[in-house]
Amino acid sequence: MSRFFIEVAYQGTHYSGFQIQQNANSIQQEVEKALKIFFRKKIVLTGASRTDAGVHALQNYFHFDFENLYTELETSKVLSTAEHGSAGTDGDLSEVAIASVYNLNAILPPDIVIKKISPVKETAHCRFDAIEREYKYFIYQKKDPFLRDRGFYYPYKFDLEKLQEAAGIVLMNKDFSAFSKRNTQVKNFICSIFKSEWKIENEILIYHVVANRFLRGMVRGLVGTMLRVGTSKISLQQFAKIIEKKDAASADFSVPAHALFLTRINYPAEIIT
Incomplete structure (x- = not known):
C-alpha cells in the first residue's frame, strides 16, 4: 500500500x-x-x-x-x-x-x-506532520468589483501602527481560546505563532500570520478584533485583555470568510519519498 x-x-x-x-x-x-x-x-x-x-x-x-x-x-x-x-x-x-x-x-x-x-x-x-500553516487576509478600501470575492471592502480610516502593535501582541501569546468558535470539540487551544504582521501592498491591506496550527475561526476573529484596535474602538490593552481572558464572548467581531486565503503549508522534507 x-x-x-x-x-x-x-x-x-x-x-x-x-x-x-x-x-x-x-x-x-x-x-x-x-x-x-x-x-x-x-x-x-x-x-x-x-x-x-x-x-x-x-x-x-x-x-x-x-x-x-x-x-x-x-x-x-x-x-x-x-x-x-x-x-x-x-x-x-x-x-x-x-x-x-x-x-x-x-x-x-x-x-x-x-x-x-x-x-x-x-x-x-x-x-x-505539517509544521507551518500560513494565512493571509486581504482588505481593500477603494470599491473594486474585481476584488469583491477575494477581499474585504473596509472603507474606514485605520492606524497602521496600532495594527502592527496588535499583531505583536498576537505573536507574544500562545493560548487563543478567545478566538476559537464556540461549540467546538477542540480541547487544545495552544498555537505557536511564528509570524504576525500587517502590511500594505498595492493599496491592499494584508494581515499575514504563520503558525504551527490554527483554531476554527481564529484568523477571522483576530483580524476583526485588531481592526477595532486600528480604528480606536478598543485599546491595545483591551485587546491584550481579550486574549488573556480566554473567553470567546469577549472577541465578538469576525470578518467575512471570502477575503481569507490559506497560502502555504510546510512539511519536513524527509516525508517525501
Whole structure:
C-alpha cells in the first residue's frame, strides 16, 4: 500500500468548506468524486487544514492510500496518453502521480485544481506532520468589483501602527481560546505563532500570520478584533485583555470568510519519498 499527498488550490466561494459534510458541497467531496471517476473505486481522503465555508486556498493538502496504483493506471492506458508522454514501465510512482494530475483536473470543476500528487512515506500524515500553516487576509478600501470575492471592502480610516502593535501582541501569546468558535470539540487551544504582521501592498491591506496550527475561526476573529484596535474602538490593552481572558464572548467581531486565503503549508522534507 502506497501513500500519496495531493496538493490542491481552490476558490472557496461556492463551497460549504474543505471537509466533507452531509447535504452540503465541499472541496473534499468534489476531489473524492473525481478520484472515484478516474480510478473507478472509492478513495477516502484525509485533509490537512479544514478551511471554513467561503475561504480560499493557494495550497492545501489531502492524503490517500492506494495499492498497485501503477498497475491500475497502466491498465487504463493513462500512462501512454499524448498529453503527458510516457511514464515508463518501471513502476515509478512519481511518474504515475504526474500522469494522474492532468486527467483529474479535467474532471474537477474549474474552481478546484490539483497542483501535484506526491508519493510519501507510508507513515506521513498531511494534517499532523505539517509544521507551518500560513494565512493571509486581504482588505481593500477603494470599491473594486474585481476584488469583491477575494477581499474585504473596509472603507474606514485605520492606524497602521496600532495594527502592527496588535499583531505583536498576537505573536507574544500562545493560548487563543478567545478566538476559537464556540461549540467546538477542540480541547487544545495552544498555537505557536511564528509570524504576525500587517502590511500594505498595492493599496491592499494584508494581515499575514504563520503558525504551527490554527483554531476554527481564529484568523477571522483576530483580524476583526485588531481592526477595532486600528480604528480606536478598543485599546491595545483591551485587546491584550481579550486574549488573556480566554473567553470567546469577549472577541465578538469576525470578518467575512471570502477575503481569507490559506497560502502555504510546510512539511519536513524527509516525508517525501
